[in-house]
Amino acid sequence: MFSGEYAMTTLAAPEAPPTSRPALRRGAAFTLVAVVIATLLGASAAPTPLYEVYQSNWGFSSLQSTLIFGIYAVSLLLALLTVGSLSDYVGRRPVLITALVFEAASMIMFATAEGIGLLLIARVVQGFATGAAISALGSTLLDLERTPGRGATVNSIAPTVGPALGAIGSSLISEHLPRPTSTVFLVFCALFVVEILGIWAAPETAVRQKGALASMRPTLAVPSTALGMLVLTGPCLVAVWALGGFYLSLGPSLARNALDVHTSLIGAIMVATLTGTGAFAVFLLRNVAARRILYVGASALVAGVAITLVGAETSSALWILAGTAVAGIGFGAGFQGTIRTVMPLAEPHERAGLLSSIYVIAYLANSVPALIAGYLVGKVGLVDTTRIYGGLVIVLAAAAFLGLLMRKAPVSTS
Template identity: 45%
Template sequence: MTTPALTPAPAALRAPGLRLGATASLWLTVSLVSSFLAASSAPSPLYALYREAWGFSPLALTVIFSSYAFALLAALLVFGPLSDHLGRRAVILASLFIELLSIVLFWRAESAGWLLAARIVQGFATGIATSALSATLLDLSPSRGALFNSVAPMFGMAAGALGASALVQFAPAPMHLVFELLLAILAAQTFAALFLPDTVTRRPGVWQSLRPRIAIPVTARATLWRILPLNTASWALGGFYLSLGPTLAKLVTGTPAPLTGGALIATLVLAGAAAIGWVRLRPAPAVLTGSALALVLGLSLTLVGVHAGSGLAFFGGTLVAGLGFGAGFNGAVRSLVPLAAAHERAGLMAGFFALSYLAFSVPAIIAGLGTGLFGLHATTLAYGGLLVVMALAALVASLRAAR
């Protein structure tokens, strides 16, 4: 017996009562993606304050940071395909309520244990939301869905990091104010999401879909393995920047201002967003090749800046590496999405993001351990050197494949 293909819901099902139109639904979904990622990056500029208040180590910091990614990974493995069965709207609403709980935990945090619990709940919420929101964007606009899936997270991370940094530097009680603002924004979005239409019909198999697995369609597996080295290097770079990046920025520039760390994260992800806009109409294989080259050059310049204590080289290298980060993400998504049928999209995106967030978290924990043993300067040089080797290997493989 074959599983019926998932088809767009008929008009009567999409709009039972008051529902948003297609355009409003699209932009609300884009804003939800941005908000989830903004909430995930907002704690990064606050980690220095938490360490001063509660005295935990760099390793503890990266464990707290990476617990988010592990929880997200677990949620993706279990709940990734769920919206293919229950419908997108129900899954999105559930993830928003869990996200609100995580923000309350951050808001009330009194120790490192509270932060760990908040990050785990936040990662769980984002993992449930990720594949459902990604699939919704593709359902609402197949032509622009891949672009929004690439750009919205970048803008979200930049907004979260820069906004939180500004509040740390200029506002009173930033460890509370950051999350009070996020609560207000997410509460308003949750209310609006009540009026989202369902873009797919429900289908049986809910309980079977909860069996932990990475549901990569057979047609997409070869492509996924081919882009994995470059994707791993890109996400490992992002994990390092969002965990230890603000501390590293202060070390390299000698500037203690919190906005320095936020500016570093924003430089990486906004450069990524700009690259996505530039490459989105170019052939995906060429984009992946250019991404690998940009990562090699950008990371090399960044390491020169770290070694020489040059803020200009450090931020300049970050800018170039960010271009590679964004282009690689867009090229990867555009390479994979056409290979999946409608009923396979959520499972495919769950698998892709699961592998990506594994690369985002595990190397960051190792970097935190290395920082405690050898110092941040030496750890950064070793970590960055390994990423250069990975990106260089991906570049060589890409050039060979193009011949």
């Protein structure tokens, strides 16, 4: 799907070890891995539409809502820093199966929670399981791709499709089926059980090597060949994930307050609009040069957040949703541009470590600003917090755009 020049710089994926006896063909395994990514990240967004239910049942504050969101991201970061590269050493399947088992267990915890204590524990387990799996899944896509660039494209689309489906599905299930805080998590648990069986039957794409214990020392594994590009694209990456963190933690509250609509579906629609248009942008721009994608992403973030702020000030549903859709283009394009610019610069055995480092930056941006915003809501109110947060995203995206303009050499020809 990428240009010929990109294809020439892409190294062939390693063949599966001879001891592997998969039941799934590479094409089917590729599709399965993409579905697993979407399901994992869909499950991470499932609590978002339920925050209003939790607040009603247990008296949650905005800070507690962002804490439930933020502790997930912190746990995920710890996993990325410790076991993010483990699949490069022990194989993809052992890491993925173990992670999915813990993910299924966290769904049971969510389904049986009766207060914030077990919710927080469930989020910790879910975050660590997701962090352990995410870089292995992304690397597996690159290992299994038949067309150069297809894995990078799916790596960009799945993280945007997953939260959209998770948020909408959670909202619909909670409003139309019994036991609103339990049923959605039992559905996800069943999906993870099926996916465990699928991964067990999938081909192993990584050759085992020594150094597994050493790889678990907390470190950021960024190859020197990719460091410069990661620094250049960093502000856009931070802006993208900071925006996602706001929508997943405080987006429903903003919608209810600005639009005076009290249904979990409105928050889910906002999340789905952001991530859904992001997925559409990734697909639409899949054959566009990475530098141009970054331009599109940064400029769309600036324009989209500005429009959303106008909608929040005027309590206009049309402006809020329109701004969210434009920002969603930036959400998808910004992340896609980063992945397509940075990942091709790593050798196959460096992929999981580099992808883990990208996700560390992403989830720090996803969680820390959201936690601060949750605290600020109690001090200055939701409207002023939204203004500050939106301004931060605009400044970061504008900085990324200007940085690209000032760099004369092309970022990538892919």
